[in-house]
Amino acid sequence: MGALTQHTWIDLGAAGDVPRLGARKFRLGNETVAVFRTSADEYFAVIDRCPHKGGPLSEGIVSGRTVACPLHGWVIALDNGRAVAPDEGCATTLPLRLVRGRLHLGLRCKGAA
């Protein structure tokens, strides 16, 4: 994790490259980050790992501000990573900001979250 430092913003490219109601993935160290886009063009960055059995959330069906994991159907809130009740668990979210049509991912140590 030494490569990750707090509040460093990296450019992920044009927001328009993320499909609406879908996701785009990026490799970050040992992790995969999924950037989701809702039907209202909101963007969220989540580590691409379901808290249930590690399924790739980026492949799930997006509706509202949630995504359904393709492996066993857990529904994860994109804004805070929490599994929608009654399931219990939390995916890791990362700060993301939209700057003049480009997506910037905020990096920080996990322990600092």
Add this chain to the structure above:
Amino acid sequence: MNGISPSREHLVVVGNGMAGMRTVEELKARAPSRYRITVFGAEPYANYNRIALSAVLAGDKSLDDIVINPRAWYEENGLDLIAGDPVLKLDPVTKTVTSVGGRVARYDRLLLAVGSKPIAPPIPGVNLPGVRAFRDIADVEAMIDAATHRKRAVVIGGGLLGLEAAWGLKRRGMSVAVVHLMTTLMERQLDEPAAHLLQHELDSRGIAFFTNGQTEEIYGTDRVEGVRLADGREVPADFVVLAIGVRPNVALAKQAGLNINRGIVVGDDMRTSDPAVYAVGECIEHNGQTFGLVAPLWEQAKVCAARLAGDAAAVYVPQPVFTSLKITGIDVFSAGALTAADADDDEITLHDAKRGKYKKLVMRGDRVIGAVLYGDVADGTWYLQLMRHSNDIAMIRDRLIFGRAFAEQALGRNEAEMDVAVMPESEQVCGCNGVNQGKIRATIAAKHLTTLDQVRAHTKASASCGQCTPIVRAILAQTVGGAAPAEKAAAMCGCTEFGHDEVRKAIVARGLRTQADARRELGWKNADGCQKCRPALNYYLLCAWPGEYRDDSRSRFVNERVHANIQKDGTYSVVPRMWGGVTTPRELRAIADAAEKHGIPTVKVTGGQRIDMLGARKDQLPGIWADLNQAGLVSGHAYGKALRTVKTCVGSEWCRFGTQDSTGLGIKIEKMCWGSYTPHKVKLAVSGCPRNCAEATIKDLGVVCIEAGYDIMVGGNGGVTVRVTDKLVRVTTEAEVLEYVGAFLQLYREEAHYLERTAPWIERHGIEYLKRLLVDDAENRRALYARFLYSQRFWQTDPWAERAAGADAHEYAALETVG
């Protein structure tokens, strides 16, 4: 103590059948070492399930399947088995038995379990070659052989056994006629209406009947040529089965001077007139009654074993028993009285001739004393329980005929509820998710759950295949008492109050052409819908508006969106189509080359006669597909709620039994149907003869070829709940098969709920409903077929080729590294 000592008593068992060996099993459980045991069997086999011979004859089971105790069991239990050497002589004075082969065994106790013998009618010709009984393995082997070499069979006797024999021979391709002495079939178990329904059904399956038929002679010179009836009718045949009944086998007991009547007379302690000799099974007579069904045999075995083990209190009390017919797709249940016997008795009946359902209960006061069920036998065991316990049913009398679920609603409980009351905490309720009863109760209590959906969501119990739903619902009801609110008719999902049928109808009737329109018009709570309703709506729209509706990849589950099956580690599997399961060296080479080139870790043959390449990364998929496309291989849609495979056998081109070109027909069907999306996955098969090597009778649609044409079977399933197909129709040409296949699939596409397989869909409507729309109404069938073909115009483009050529490139882009 059960210590082994040389002075152990010697128990000799004559008869290696079901009753004798069950007695030995029971005895071994009670007093494992009390006796040294020797078993004599007339047949050269270990112990097998005689009842299942019908299933062997019908081709549903093999001889191996029906073995109850293999030879190893005899060894493990220290039993001395002498099979194939019948006992000829019994001497109660010297306490010895002597076999045909000259073996002499001295016994301390003797158990006679010698069964029954088929009755041979006193008419000329019963000894002609080609005339058989239907009793043992040798008979079944002769019948199977006859079905291969002979054409026309006559079965004499329209009882249980005779009808099972007739059906088995019919299934094996013979033309079959049944000659029956009485006016109606199975007259000892069925009343007239039920017997008529049965005859009608068998008649429609191609079995001919000669009722009121007294057989006068079986004629023929060197072998059987036919059967002549007393009224002059002649039925030609090159094979005859005698199935007019059985009588207890009393020869040995008679010779030994034991007390016999119709059977070997036994008391309540299962002892014969000689206190050292016991008897059980079809050979006995108890209180003037003889036995031909299996349930009383088990009871007798239990009592006899208890007595042999030294329990002087065990007595045999006959219980009401039931009969059922073992013919695929025909459900018959009969127990107790057939009709009202006197003024004290009443009958309650329910008769739906159109759907082939009939129920009759015979009542004495407010007790059930008899039940005859045809078509729907699910409640048979419940009625039998009511008879056995002589329950007073006054409270539910007006609901009784509609079955347990409905009747017990009146009492405020249901079947599952009564079962969970006695279920231990540790008992696993949901096998899919490994949830036991204690966990469900604890979660309901801890989280204050009140609905089935909540229980599902929190515990996952009944959330996968759904089979345990009634039990989970019952546990919920018990745990929260009467507090559980009634659940409304199932809505599609949390976004709407409407059910699937209402949504489908509205889409067509109100001309809703996009998901957004549908959600808005129908008052959806969430603008996007959710992961449950989006794939359903997407499917309903593409089915309703072929060529117009634009498929929404964002409403597809990942597998259908990327045209490959996601695996637990996030990699994918690739299954190219193999038309009818036929491939070529070139295709195999292309698969092998692609697997090596792309480093595919696992290559596996699937259950649908094709090859699965497992463990591909998503970004590798277009490259693999391009390589496979080069050899002409296209998507197998193994990932879709779509037409999967058409499994075939080799058929008449190679097989010595094949009646039609099943492989060729399977390929034609697959070429017509591939690419079609359906409410759930669809698997088809074509078998070239009734041996059914392609397992067509557990497919969504199976074609079974016969000499005269093709039987089209529908609604089978080999998954969680195995279901055998219902026969839809018999046709004579391949063109008709294709028309029926297309029409059937289109009806399923247009009417089933999303994620509903054909089996539950058909169970909801009944096969008669499908017959009305597809068989009786030819115009409707042709219209469905035309709509199917029209829709196919828009779906028969290989999705792999499109993506290998660059479509949806963003899906398959290699991962970009950042940071």
